[in-house]
Amino acid sequence: MTIRSLLVANRGEIAVRIIKAAKALGIRTVQVHSAADADMLAVKLADEAVNIGPPSAAKSYLNINAVVSAAKATGVDAVHPGYGFLSENADFADAVEAAGLIFIGPKGDAIRLLGDKVAARAVAARAGVPTVPGSAGRIASLDEARAIADKTGFPIMIKAAAGGGGRGIRIADNMADLERHFPQASAEAAAAFGDGGLYLEKVITKARHVEVQILGDGENFVHCFERECSLQRRRQKVWEEAPSFLLPADVREKLCASAVALAREVGYRGAGTVEYLYDEIAREFYFIEVNTRIQVEHPVTEMITGIDLVQEMIKVCGGAKLSIAQKDIVARGHAIECRINAEDPSRNFMPAPGRIETLKVPEGEAIRFDTMLYEGYSIPPFYDSLVGKLIVWAESRDACLERLKSALEGLTITGIPTTVPLHLALASDESVRRGAFHTRFLETWLETEFAGLSGKTAEVA
């Protein structure tokens, strides 16, 4: 392995996570930061830190030249992009390589291919992975859209070929909707992404969001089983589990094998995630997209497999072969991750940056808290609201929920409101306990069950 030093091109909890993985491998770390992040935990933990610009992410963490210049100036061997920011930017991966450095992730061309939703659907089809019924690719006209909708039925999603993260999506419930939304969606996509291309996908109602963790070294490809990520708010995940416990064994086997086939099809390198919708009633799964980076929810997979995914991606991108074969990867027990955000769940999740007064973290076997927080730290308002992730493991899902409840009760963060009360309510909820939820469950639950709970708390107080 050739990597002796690594620049962390990210911030927050994932920067801390990457530094810890690098340290475990004996790698020197350089942390870049904006002017607003000079006192963040990752800066304190890294061997060296470089200020790359003003608070605005566009002028610092998203500035390819600033990040690559910092990497060159500090003489690192490699750059780890984390998640978000430049992590799935093919031009950034190319720029890092052009500077003679290693990008911890797939090659720029693979990112480009899998980042184009239409091209990725074609790759999936070539690898024999089922895709959501819809258009075969970009659609040229409203007439073509009408013909496809006639075949698949409604509701149908109009998606921007260049979109992502839930952006560039419109749902049509009938033909009139489709006719109205189609030209608008194209104009919006052109304005937002510089590409007006659209495609169509049938809406799978009451689907589960299930995703498979893959690892590759360019020649060998494995999966580390799947995660269940159906509890989402505004298309953002809030709670993730591994494994997807209600998935029948034969479906799991096919699902995971299909993700490996897709990785092989593109000669994947690094850690990645293949996302699917699973239709419980039809027992069918459909490919949605590939995330060519480490994900926020990677720790649940680490907890059930014992594999350090961040260390593994650093090693394979450094030129090492995968250290594990498929037969050695065994899933054991159950893990749940709660995203702890600096938001007030009783005030419509109003973001609340501020100073951390006290921080008490639950300790114990099978409890992990990945965080950027320390007492006295002021969370800046310029970035997202994720401040930590509480991850709990146990032999069974029921035992995991019990351990999660006591871990949440033992987690004290004062100075800012957090989403801990939301997670406590979810951990005690009967539907959550039975696994009776889907990707749109949380929206309704927040308005009914959770609103009721918050109301009661207010009355008692």
Added chain:
Amino acid sequence: MSKLEIRSPLPGTFYRTPAPDAAPFKADGDAVASADTIGMIEVMKTFQEIPAGIDGTAIRFLVDNEEPVMAGQVIAEVDA
């Protein structure tokens, strides 16, 4: 004639326009009514509209577009 201050209720990034290529909510010198939106604050990737909160004849901005602001910082002054 007295001067009144409009303070930011939140920390974040101040925007004078509803979209990057749109006209500002208010130009310097415009009259404002209490319910008028004078800008937006981006806080942790969400956007909150900022109402003037007071009636006035001429608004003068003290914070530029896309500048960071602190909670309580004076964003603008109006003549009242």
